[in-house]
Amino acid sequence: MKKNCLECGEPFNGRVDKKFCSDYCRNSFNNKVNKESKNLIRNINNRLRKNHHLLADLNPTGKTKVTRTKLLDGNFDFNYFTSIYTTKTGNTYYYIYDQGYLALENDYYLLIRKE
Helix, strand or coil, rough: EEECCCCCCEEECCCCCCCCHHHHHHHHHHHHCHHHHHHHHHHHHHHHHHHHHHHHCCCCCEEEEEHHHHHCCCCCCCCCCCCEEEECCCCCCCCCCCEEECCCCCEEEEEEEEC
16 A cells, blocks of 8 residues: 655555654654754753753862852853752752752852762
């Protein structure tokens, strides 16, 4: 039975449930379908990567105090983090993978690294 490829429209032979003439057309079709969600995920991952890299650069010893201005100068985005940890005393740490930060007084932040 002759069918037409969903991507390129060329006729092809094959199984009854086959939809594409080649792996190239199948991949191309699926990449177009998933483009929007992949772009969103890629942008979020890039932002997380940049935040993580900045925290790691500013915190070589594993525990450092920095100003909010220093984080903002490095284009740190406080909207993106991977987890939140609240201690028994009520302190809230925000983590980007293994790098974390805690807001202190006077626009200072404590940077820490999970071991």
